[in-house]
Amino acid sequence: MYPSDFNSSNSPVPNPTANMTVTLPTPSAIEAAHALIKPYIHDTPLLTNRTLNKLASTPRTPESLKGTPYEGQTPASPNIHFFFKCENYQRIGAFKARGAFHALLRLIEREGEDVVRKRGVVTHSSGNHAQALALAASTLNIPAYIVMPQISTPSKIAGTQSHGAEVIFSGSTSTEREAVVAEVQARTGAILVPPYDDYDIICGQGTTGLEMDEQYRELVAGNPESSVHSEGTQRGAYLDAVITPVGGGGLNGGVTTFFSDKETRVFGAEPSFEGADDCRRGLEAGKRVEVVKSLTIADGLRTPVGVLNWAIISDPNKHSGVYAVTEEQIKAAMRLVLERMKVFVEPSAVVGLAVCLYNEEFRRSVEREAPEGWDVGVVFSGGNTTVEAIGKLFG
Amino acid sequence: MYPSDFNSSNSPVPNPTANMTVTLPTPSAIEAAHALIKPYIHDTPLLTNRTLNKLASTPRTPESLKGTPYEGQTPASPNIHFFFKCENYQRIGAFKARGAFHALLRLIEREGEDVVRKRGVVTHSSGNHAQALALAASTLNIPAYIVMPQISTPSKIAGTQSHGAEVIFSGSTSTEREAVVAEVQARTGAILVPPYDDYDIICGQGTTGLEMDEQYRELVAGNPESSVHSEGTQRGAYLDAVITPVGGGGLNGGVTTFFSDKETRVFGAEPSFEGADDCRRGLEAGKRVEVVKSLTIADGLRTPVGVLNWAIISDPNKHSGVYAVTEEQIKAAMRLVLERMKVFVEPSAVVGLAVCLYNEEFRRSVEREAPEGWDVGVVFSGGNTTVEAIGKLFG
Numbered sequence: 001m002y003p004s005d006f007n008s009s010n011s012p013v014p015n016p017t018a019n020m021t022v023t024l025p026t027p028s029a030i031e032a033a034h035a036l037i038k039p040y041i042h043d044t045p046l047l048t049n050r051t052l053n054k055l056a057s058t059p060r061t062p063e064s065l066k067g068t069p070y071e072g073q074t075p076a077s078p079n080i081h082f083f084f085k086c087e088n089y090q091r092i093g094a095f096k097a098r099g100a101f102h103a104l105l106r107l108i109e110r111e112g113e114d115v116v117r118k119r120g121v122v123t124h125s126s127g128n129h130a131q132a133l134a135l136a137a138s139t140l141n142i143p144a145y146i147v148m149p150q151i152s153t154p155s156k157i158a159g160t161q162s163h164g165a166e167v168i169f170s171g172s173t174s175t176e177r178e179a180v181v182a183e184v185q186a187r188t189g190a191i192l193v194p195p196y197d198d199y200d201i202i203c204g205q206g207t208t209g210l211e212m213d214e215q216y217r218e219l220v221a222g223n224p225e226s227s228v229h230s231e232g233t234q235r236g237a238y239l240d241a242v243i244t245p246v247g248g249g250g251l252n253g254g255v256t257t258f259f260s261d262k263e264t265r266v267f268g269a270e271p272s273f274e275g276a277d278d279c280r281r282g283l284e285a286g287k288r289v290e291v292v293k294s295l296t297i298a299d300g301l302r303t304p305v306g307v308l309n310w311a312i313i314s315d316p317n318k319h320s321g322v323y324a325v326t327e328e329q330i331k332a333a334m335r336l337v338l339e340r341m342k343v344f345v346e347p348s349a350v351v352g353l354a355v356c357l358y359n360e361e362f363r364r365s366v367e368r369e370a371p372e373g374w375d376v377g378v379v380f381s382g383g384n385t386t387v388e389a390i391g392k393l394f395g
Numbered sequence: 396m397y398p399s400d401f402n403s404s405n406s407p408v409p410n411p412t413a414n415m416t417v418t419l420p421t422p423s424a425i426e427a428a429h430a431l432i433k434p435y436i437h438d439t440p441l442l443t444n445r446t447l448n449k450l451a452s453t454p455r456t457p458e459s460l461k462g463t464p465y466e467g468q469t470p471a472s473p474n475i476h477f478f479f480k481c482e483n484y485q486r487i488g489a490f491k492a493r494g495a496f497h498a499l500l501r502l503i504e505r506e507g508e509d510v511v512r513k514r515g516v517v518t519h520s521s522g523n524h525a526q527a528l529a530l531a532a533s534t535l536n537i538p539a540y541i542v543m544p545q546i547s548t549p550s551k552i553a554g555t556q557s558h559g560a561e562v563i564f565s566g567s568t569s570t571e572r573e574a575v576v577a578e579v580q581a582r583t584g585a586i587l588v589p590p591y592d593d594y595d596i597i598c599g600q601g602t603t604g605l606e607m608d609e610q611y612r613e614l615v616a617g618n619p620e621s622s623v624h625s626e627g628t629q630r631g632a633y634l635d636a637v638i639t640p641v642g643g644g645g646l647n648g649g650v651t652t653f654f655s656d657k658e659t660r661v662f663g664a665e666p667s668f669e670g671a672d673d674c675r676r677g678l679e680a681g682k683r684v685e686v687v688k689s690l691t692i693a694d695g696l697r698t699p700v701g702v703l704n705w706a707i708i709s710d711p712n713k714h715s716g717v718y719a720v721t722e723e724q725i726k727a728a729m730r731l732v733l734e735r736m737k738v739f740v741e742p743s744a745v746v747g748l749a750v751c752l753y754n755e756e757f758r759r760s761v762e763r764e765a766p767e768g769w770d771v772g773v774v775f776s777g778g779n780t781t782v783e784a785i786g787k788l789f790g
Contacts, residue, residue, distance in 0.1 A: 088737045335782050342483045342739035342778035383737040387730050387789035395786030 024312055025199060030206035030258045037101045037204060040139060042091055046215040046377075047084045051340050056080035056356050057373070060363075070360045078366035079373025080356055081229060083219075083239065085212045088345050088383025092159075094300075095208050095251055095381050096132035096195075102204030103193050104136045111191075117142055122190035124170070124177040126152040127300055128382055129195040134165035145190050147180045155386065196248030197306025206254025209242060212377045213264070229373055236263070240374035241366075243267040243352035245381050246279045246322060247301035249309025255379070260318040264377075267362070268313060268322035269351040271296035277324035279305040283314060297327055297393060300348035300382065323362045325354040331393060333357060337380070338390075346385040347393070352378045419707055420598045425653045428598035429605050432496045435534060436602075437486055441610040441772075442479045446735050451475035451751050452768070455758075465755045473761035474768025475751055476624060478614075478634065480607045483740050483778025487554075489695075490603050490646055490776050491527035491590075497599030498588050499531045506586075512537055517585035519565070519572040521547040522695055523777055524590040529560035540585050542575045550781065591643030592701025601649025604637060607772045608659070624768055631658070635769035636761075638662040638747035640776050641674045641717060642696035644704025650774070655713040659772075662757070663708060663717035664746040666691035672719035674700040678709060692722055692788060695743035695777065718757045720749040726788060728752060732775070733785075741780040742788070747773045 059075035087095040108116050120143030123133050130146045137144035144165040148157060149172040160167055170180035184190055194201065216239050220227050227235050242259060246252045246268035256266040270277040274294035282289045288310040294302050305313065313319045325333075330347050333354035337345050355362050356376060366374050454470035482490040503511050515538030518528050525541045532539035539560040543552060544567040555562055565575035579585055589596065611634050615622050622630050637654060641647045641663035651661040665672040669689035677684045683705040689697050700708065708714045720728075725742050728749035732740050750757050751771060761769050 093737060338739050339781055342488060344733050344737035344739050386734055387785055390782055391786035391788075391790030393786075394782035395790045 022308060022311065023199065024308065025203045025206065025254065025257045027258050027261050029203050030210055030254060033098075033102045033200075033203035034207040034210050036105050037098055037207060040091075040101045040105075040136070041097055041207075042089060043211065044086045044089045046212060046219065047086055047341070047343070049082060049084065049341050052336060052353070052357075053081050055336070056082065060358070060360065064358075065360060068360060076360055076363035076367045078363045079229070079370070080366060081373060081375045082353075082356070083212065083216055083375060083377045084341075084343075084353075085208060085215075085377060085379045086343065087208060088343065088349060088380050090382075092128065092131040092135050093382055093384045094128035094132065094346075095205055095379070096128040097135060098207050099196075099198075099201035099204035099250060099254075100129065100132035100136040100193070101139075102207075103198065103200040104133075104140050104142060106200045107191060107193075108140065116191065119189040119191055120145060121193045122147065122181055122184050122188070123193050123195060124148070124181050125195050126156060128384055130156070130160045130165075131163065131384075133193055134160045134163035138164040143188075143190070145184045145188065147177055147184065149177065194306075196250030196253075196303070197308050198250075199308065201250050202254045202257065202308060202312075204254070205251040206258045208244075208251060208379055209255035209258035209266075212239065212242060212255075212379075213258070213262070216375070216377065229375075235375060238263045239377045240370065241265045241267060241320070242377040242379070243269055243355060244379040245298070245301055245348050245351045246270050246305060246313070247348065248303045249279065249305035249313060251379065251381060253306075253309035253312040256312050256318050265320040266318070267320050267352075267355070269355045270322060270324045271298045271301055271327065271330060271351060272324035273297075273327050276301055277322070279310070279313060280322040280324050282310065283322055288314070296330075298330055298348040298351055300346065301351065323355040323359045325351055325358055329354045329358040335394070343380070344383050344385075345380050346382050349380040349382050353380075417703060417706065418594065419703065420594060420601065420649065420652045422653050422656050424598050425601040425605055425649060428493075428497045428595075429602040431500050432493055432599060432602060435486075435496045435500075435531070436492055437484060438606065439481045439484045441607060441614065442481055442736070442738070444477060444479065444736050447731060447748070447752075448476050450731070451477065455753070455755065459753075460755060463755060471755055471758035471762045473758045474624070474765070475761060476768060476770050477748075477751070478607065478611055478770060478772045479736075479738075479748075480603060480610075480772060480774045481738065482603060483738065483744060483775050485777075487523065487526040487530050488777055488779045489523035489527065489741075490600055490774070491523040492530060493602050494591075494593075494596035494599035494645060494649075495524065495527035495531040495588070496534075497602075498593065498595040499528075499535050499537060501595045502586060502588075503535065511586070514584040514586055515540060516588050517542065517576055517579050517583070518588045518590060519543070519576050520590050521551060523779055525551070525555045525560075526558065526779075528588055529555045529558035533559040538583075538585070540579045540583065542572055542579065544572065591645030591648075591698070592703050593645075594703065596645050597649045597652065597703060597707075599649070600646040601651075601653045603639075603646060603774055604650035604653035604661075607634065607637060607650075607774075608653070608657070611770070611772065624770075630770060633658045634772045635765065636660045636662060636715070637772040637774070638664055638750060639774040640693070640696055640743050640746045641665050641700060641708070642743065643698045644674065644700035644708060646774065646776060648701075648704035648707040651707050651714050660715040661713070662715050662747075662750070664750040665717060665719045666693045666696055666722065666725060666746060667719035668692075668722050671696055672717070674705070674708060675717040675719050677705065678717055683709070691725075693725055693743040693746055695741065696746065718750045718754045720746055720753055724749045724753040730789070738775070739778045739780075740775050741777050744775040744777050748775075 124147035273296040276294035278289035333350040486492040519542035668691040671689035673684035728745040
C-alpha cells in the first residue's frame with residue numbers, strides 16, 4: 001500500500017521491525033496532503049479555556065499521589081496553557097476524515113479515476129475509519145466496501161451505510177475480518193485502505209498538526225493580549241508542545257512528522273488499562289508491542305501502534321515520549337471537557353488532556369523544563385459517542 | 396426594582412395584569428445595554444449545521460403524527476435553515492450572565508459605586524441566575540447573598556460559592572425563600588436583583604438578539620456562498636425568525652423587544668409537561684397564568700412568565716406566538732445537539748430546536764408562509780448539566 005511515486009524529498013529508512021526499507025513521510029509531504037484535502041475537510045477550531053488552564057496549573061493534592069511512585073513527594077507545579085484542536089467538529093466527527101480523503105485522492109492520482117471507480121475500496125473497521133472512508137468514497141464517487149464485525153452497534157452500521165457504503169459482516173477476530181476482506185477483494189478487485197499503518201493515511205492525519213501550528217501563530221500574532229502568558233511572560237512563535245492520543249498511531253505519527261523540523265515537541269497519550277499503553281511499553285522495552293487485548297473505555301485506542309508509526313514515534317529525534325493514564329483519569333478529563341468546556345467528545349479524545357492534568361511524571365517534566373510554562377496543543381480526536389454510552393460511564 | 400431614570404424613548408404602557416403603568420424596554424435600551432456589558436461577556440458563536448437543517452426540512456413520518464390533531468394528514472414540509480446562538484458558551488454557561496452584569500452596572504450608575512458596594516445584592520435562585528449574579532458581583536467587587544433551597548445540588552452550591560458569593564439556605568417554597576431574602580435584606584441592606592421580571596435584566600438578556608442579528612448579517616454579507624439558501628433562493632438581510640425558550644420570559648422578552656422594530660419574527664418555546672407551557676396557555680386564554688408546578692426535565696423553564704415579560708410577549712405587534720413540545724421531543728432534540736453537533740447543552744436549551752423539528756403546527760405555518768424556507772435563529776440558552784444527569788435522562 002505504499003505509494004510507488006515517492007517524493008524525492010522522502011528518505012528511505014530501515015524499518016526497525018521487519019528489517020526492510022520503508023519510506024516515512026516528511027513535513028513537506030504533509031503540506032502537500034493539506035493542499036490536496038483542504039476543499040473536503042472542515043477547518044476545525046483551536047479553542048482555549050481558562051478553567052482548564054487553571055486546573056492544569058494547580059498542583060495535584062498529596063492524597064491523589066497515594067499509591068503512586070510520587071507518594072509523599074511535593075506535587076508538581078507546572079504552568080500549562082491549552083490550545084485544543086477540536087477534531088470532534090471534523091467531518092464524520094473525527095480526524096479520520098483527513099486520512100481517508102487523502103488516501104483516496106492519492107489513489108486517484110496514481111491509478112487514475114476510472115480504475116479506482118471501477119475497483120472500489122475496502123477496509124475493515126467498526127469505528128471512525130469506516131465512516132470516514134464511506135464519506136470520502138461517496139464524495140469522490142468510488143464504491144466502498146466496509147467489513148464490520150456482526151456485533152457492531154447498530155448506530156455505527158447505520159452511520160456507515162448512510163454514506164452509501166456497502167457493509168459486509170464478519171466475525172470479531174482480526175483473522176475473521178481479514179478473511180472477509182480477502183473475499184471482497186477477490187469478488188470486486190477493491191483496493192485496501194488501511195486505517196492507520198499507511199503512508200498516505202499518516203500524511204492526511206498529520207495535517208491536524210499543520211493547522212494547529214498555523215492557528216496558534218495567527219492567534220498569537222493577531223492579538224497583542226494573546227502574545228503574553230497570563231503570568232506576563234512572552235509567548236514564542238511556536239507551540240511548546242503538542243499531545244495526541246496514540247491508538248494505531250496514524251494521528252500521532254503524522255503530527256510528529258509535521259513538527260519534526262520545528263521547535264514544537266510532540267508527545268503521545270495512551271490508556272494504561274489492560275496494557276493499552278503498548279506504545280509506551282514498547283518504547284521502554286525498545287521493541288514494538290504487536291498484540292493488544294484491552295477493553296479500555298477509550299475504544300479508539302485498543303489497537304497496537306502500526307509498523308510505520310512505530311518507526312516515527314520511536315525516533316527520539318522526532319518524538320518526545322508517550323505517557324499513560326488510568327480509566328478514572330480519562331473519565332475525569334471527559335467530565336471536565338463536557339461539563340466545563342461544553343464540548344462533546346468521546347473518551348479516546350481526552351487522553352492527552354488527562355496526561356496534562358493527572359500524569360505526575362509529565363507534569364514534573366513540564367515544571368522542570370519550563371518554569372514559565374508551556375503552551376500545549378491538545379488534539380481532541382473525535383466526538384462519536386452516544387448519550388447512552390455516557391450514561392453507562394457515569395451512571 | 397424599575398429604574399427611576401427612564402429613557403425618554405421608553406413609552407409607559409398599561410400593565411395588563413396589575414392595571415398600573417409600567418415601562419417596557421425598547422430596542423435602543425437593548426443597544427445601550429450591549430455597549431455597557433460588552434467588556435464583561437463572551438461573544439458567543441452563531442453556528443450552522445447541515446445535518447440539522449436536513450432533518451428539520453424533512454417531513455415527519457405519518458406514524459409520528461398518530462394521536463395528534465394532525466393524524467392522517469400530510470406531514471408539513473417546511474424548509475428550515477438554522478443559526479444557533481450558543482449561550483452555553485457564555486460566561487457561567489448560560490445567557491443569564493448578560494442580565495446579571497447589566498443589572499449591576501445599571502445599579503452602580505444609579506446608586507453610585509459606594510452605596511452598592513456597601514449594601515450588596517441579594518437574590519433567590521438555585522439555577523443559572525445564582526451563578527451569574529455571583530460572578531457579576533465578584534467581578535464588580537460587590538458583596539452577593541444568594542438564597543438557595545437546602546435541597547439544591549452540591550455542585551450548584553459549590554459553583555455559586557466559588558464566585559465568592561455568600562450562600563444562605565432556605566426551604567423550597569417561594570414563601571420560605573422570600574422570607575429568607577427579607578431577613579438578608581433587613582440584616583445587610585442588600586438590594587434585590589430578580590431573576591427575570593425586571594427592566595434591566597430584560598435589557599441584558601435582549602442583547603442575545605442583538606448579537607444574533609449582527610452575526611447573521613456579517614455571515615451573509617461576508618460570504619457570497621452564504622447569501623443564497625441551499626435551494627438557490629436569495630437570503631434576506633434579516634433572520635426570518637428567532638425562537639428562544641420561555642421560562643420566566645426574560646430572554647424571550649428581551650429578544651422580542653430587540654426585534655420589535657425589525658423584520659425578524661420572534662417565537663417562544665415551552666415544555667408542555669405538567670403545564671409548564673403557562674405562557675402558551677396564557678396567550679390562548681388571554682390572561683397570564685400565575686402559578687406553575689411542573690417537574691419538566693427542562694428545569695430552567697419551570698417558572699411562570701413574569702409580569703413585564705408577559706406584557707411584551709402578549710403584544711401581537713411584537714410577538715409571533717409560543718409553541719410547546721413534549722419531554723420526549725426535548726430529549727430527542729438534546730440527543731441530536733449532543734451527538735450530531737457535538738455541543739453540550741442542558742435540556743432547557745433545546746426546546747426551540749424541538750419546536751422546529753417536531754411541532755407540526757409550527758412547521759405548517761413555516762411551510763405556508765415561506766415555501767422557499769426560513770432562516771431561523773435558535774437560542775441555545777445554556778449548558779449547565781452534568782454527565783450524571785445525562786445518564787439519568789438516557790440511561
